[in-house]
Amino acid sequence: xxxxxxxxxxxxxxRDLKNDRRTPALMFLAPLFAMFxxxxxxxxxVKDVPVIVVNADEGSTAQGVWISLSEEIISxxxxxxxxxxxLKSADEARNDVEHGRALAAIVFPEHFTQEVITxxxxxxxxxxxxRSNPNVANPVLKSITxxxxxxxxxxxxxxxxxxxxxxIFGKNASFMDYFFPGILSFVAxxxxxxxxxxxFVGERVSGTLDRLLATPLRESExxxxxxxxxxxxxxxxxxxxxxxxxxxxxVTVVGNVAVAFVVIALLAVVSQSLGILLSGLAKREVQAIxxxxxxxxxxxxxxxxFWPIEAIPSWLRPASYMIPPTxxxxxxxxxxxxxxxxxxxxxxxxxxxxxxxxFLMIAVLSLRRRD
Amino acid sequence: MQLVKKFGTVTAVDRLDLxxxxxxxxxxxxxxGAGKTTIIRILSSLLVPTSGEAYVLERRVPDKSxxxxxxxxxxxxxxxTGLKVTELLEFYGEIFGLPRSAIIEKENELLRxxxxxxxxxxxxxxxxxxxxxxxxxxxxxxxxxxxxxxxxPTVGVDPELRLAFWDHFHALKDTGTTILITTHYxxxxxxxxxxxFIRRGRIIAEGSPTELLEKTETTSLEDxxxxxSRQEVTP
Ligand SMILES: Nc1ncnc2c1ncn2[C@@H]1O[C@H](COP(=O)(O)OP(=O)(O)O)[C@@H](O)[C@H]1O
Ligand SMILES: [Mg+2]
Numbered sequence: 001x002x003x004x005x006x007x008x009x010x011x012x013x014x015r016d017l018k019n020d021r022r023t024p025a026l027m028f029l030a031p032l033f034a035m036f037x038x039x040x041x042x043x044x045x046v047k048d049v050p051v052i053v054v055n056a057d058e059g060s061t062a063q064g065v066w067i068s069l070s071e072e073i074i075s076x077x078x079x080x081x082x083x084x085x086x087l088k089s090a091d092e093a094r095n096d097v098e099h100g101r102a103l104a105a106i107v108f109p110e111h112f113t114q115e116v117i118t119x120x121x122x123x124x125x126x127x128x129x130x131r132s133n134p135n136v137a138n139p140v141l142k143s144i145t146x147x148x149x150x151x152x153x154x155x156x157x158x159x160x161x162x163x164x165x166x167x168i169f170g171k172n173a174s175f176m177d178y179f180f181p182g183i184l185s186f187v188a189x190x191x192x193x194x195x196x197x198x199x200f201v202g203e204r205v206s207g208t209l210d211r212l213l214a215t216p217l218r219e220s221e222x223x224x225x226x227x228x229x230x231x232x233x234x235x236x237x238x239x240x241x242x243x244x245x246x247x248x249x250x251v252t253v254v255g256n257v258a259v260a261f262v263v264i265a266l267l268a269v270v271s272q273s274l275g276i277l278l279s280g281l282a283k284r285e286v287q288a289i290x291x292x293x294x295x296x297x298x299x300x301x302x303x304x305x306f307w308p309i310e311a312i313p314s315w316l317r318p319a320s321y322m323i324p325p326t327x328x329x330x331x332x333x334x335x336x337x338x339x340x341x342x343x344x345x346x347x348x349x350x351x352x353x354x355x356x357x358x359f360l361m362i363a364v365l366s367l368r369r370r371d
Numbered sequence: 372m373q374l375v376k377k378f379g380t381v382t383a384v385d386r387l388d389l390x391x392x393x394x395x396x397x398x399x400x401x402x403x404g405a406g407k408t409t410i411i412r413i414l415s416s417l418l419v420p421t422s423g424e425a426y427v428l429e430r431r432v433p434d435k436s437x438x439x440x441x442x443x444x445x446x447x448x449x450x451x452t453g454l455k456v457t458e459l460l461e462f463y464g465e466i467f468g469l470p471r472s473a474i475i476e477k478e479n480e481l482l483r484x485x486x487x488x489x490x491x492x493x494x495x496x497x498x499x500x501x502x503x504x505x506x507x508x509x510x511x512x513x514x515x516x517x518x519x520x521x522x523x524p525t526v527g528v529d530p531e532l533r534l535a536f537w538d539h540f541h542a543l544k545d546t547g548t549t550i551l552i553t554t555h556y557x558x559x560x561x562x563x564x565x566x567x568f569i570r571r572g573r574i575i576a577e578g579s580p581t582e583l584l585e586k587t588e589t590t591s592l593e594d595x596x597x598x599x600s601r602q603e604v605t606p
Contacts, residue, residue: 005468211449216438
């Protein structure tokens with residue numbers, strides 16, 4: 001293996017891209033377009049969600065003044081997002097949620113204020129919520145929590161309940177924040193596979209691959225050259241998207257961006273090997289297009305881009321762990337939302353390195369196969 | 372040797388014995404589907420023979436170690452159409468590990484030879500078929516190989532340039548290059564030192580153009596080929 005030959009291949013990929021305006025446009029503008037579409041469609045502007053409030057709280061008199069913390073919390077709820085109806089009975093409220101007439105019900109118990117103020121019991125708010133659509137449920141939960149924490153801060157006490165989701169999504173994470181690491185991984189995966197798949201089917205069909213293999217250039221050098229090129233392209237692409245994400249969509253990145261780039265570069269290497277592999281199965285360029293659904297759908301549905309892996313039926317979950325983007329999405333999210341470093345996402349990195357080595361090897365073998 | 376190559380049930384090369392001597396231009400002559408391309412691809416280490424042995428530069432093929440001494444020009448144009456002419460030549464120069472200055476020098480020489488100096492910054496995709504063929508030949512020559520495999524190098528090349536190609540092949544031969552060339556143009560085969568008539572994967576006659584004409588008492592190689600085919604069928 002000679003590095004100058006690998007680099008010659010890498011250079012050829014970039015020369016090809018330089019002469020062709022459409023492919024770079026596809027690599028950089030298509031994900032941007034997707035981001036805008038999703039950004040607008042899901043930007044967290046959840047509005048007029050029917051929510052029921054059942055307030056049995058009797059309030060409490062402290063130093064001669066009657067106060068009701070529940071009233072205070074209710075007044076702080078986001079009325080843009082929540083369309084609030086008041087009911088008397090918790091059972092009735094639950095029934096409404098169960099039948100889809102309301103997305104959530106917030107129930108304040110009878111001695112809520114008293115318990116919180118005297119701190120005799122931890123005050124407890126019951127939130128009955130329909131979580132079938134996390135894209136709605138999460139912002140709603142967040143808004144309830146915000147109202148509650150706001151009120152508690154005013155009286156200088158800890159929140160009576162903590163809502164689990166809040167810790168997962170980070171304090172102020174919007175849907176875009178959550179979605180963004182997913183789209184970085186997804187476009188790196190998808191576009192790299194499609195580009196290498198089409199390029200290599202072309203190389204096989206036109207005979208340029210034969211011509212290359214009749215020179216001292218080895219299969220492993222071709223694959224390495226391409227891996228370098230696409231690793232670099234993946235990094236450039238995510239740097240570009242990240243810049244737009246931060247500037248336009250106000251995406252917050254908590255962790256070290258460099259770690260996220262390493263993850264994306266690895267994913268791009270995995271994807272380009274997959275592209276080369278698949279190219280061996282296609283006899284003509286059109287046939288390559290028939291692979292697209294098999295490439296796109298599993299990644300789209302199973303890798304946790306839009307909804308968490310935990311939301312996927314357990315019998316299907318092993319499939320999630322068999323596709324590489326899952327690890328990249330997970331790692332990027334950990335880095336960008338939770339601020340985790342290499343020491344915590346190493347399992348994902350190991351998985352991606354494993355996939356990369358395996359697929360690179362098979363890709364080399366698939367080029368070596370002669371009839 | 373007794374080289375055999377089968378594709379499924381099709382026998383493309385059938386117990387073939389063939390020797391090309393150093394420094395000669397050997398022409399493989401035969402109709403489409405005779406097995407010419409398959410032979411060249413085996414000798415270029417791109418196909419593994421089904422049985423038999425083939426040696427190139429004293430190495431049994433397939434063997435990667437001799438690749439840097441071989442120039443291969445495939446039958447189909449097989450060029451990366453997304454590159455400019457100079458970029459493609461430079462890429463091939465880089466693969467062979469040539470220093471930058473040598474690449475530039477050789478590139479200019481070859482562009483002059485294939486008469487594409489005016490097109491050197493054009494994308495391959497925008498060239499005509501004949502021009503692509505000329506680029507393809509230039510790619511095979513960038514590293515001054517001592518052995519050339521040329522698969523139908525003159526298809527789609529206009530007559531004037533075809534003459535120039537042959538002049539160049541003879542110039543290369545004079546510098547000691549060995550050339551194995553396939554063609555189905557009988558007229559240009561006259562300019563080979565030795566010809567092998569090939570039919571259904573077998574050599575049916577071999578010799579210098581004049582020898583072959585004398586043996587069959589014909590005046591054109593085309594007639595000679597027909598005569599040998601007839602003899603094959605009725606031995
Ligand atoms: N990859 C292949 N798969 C199946 N058959 C092939 C393949 N390559 C060549 N052949 C068959 O082998 C025979 C010889 O082909 P080829 O060597 O291309 O002939 P020529 O170059 O003399 O026209 C033909 O019958 C062709 O159909
Ligand atoms: Mg042929």
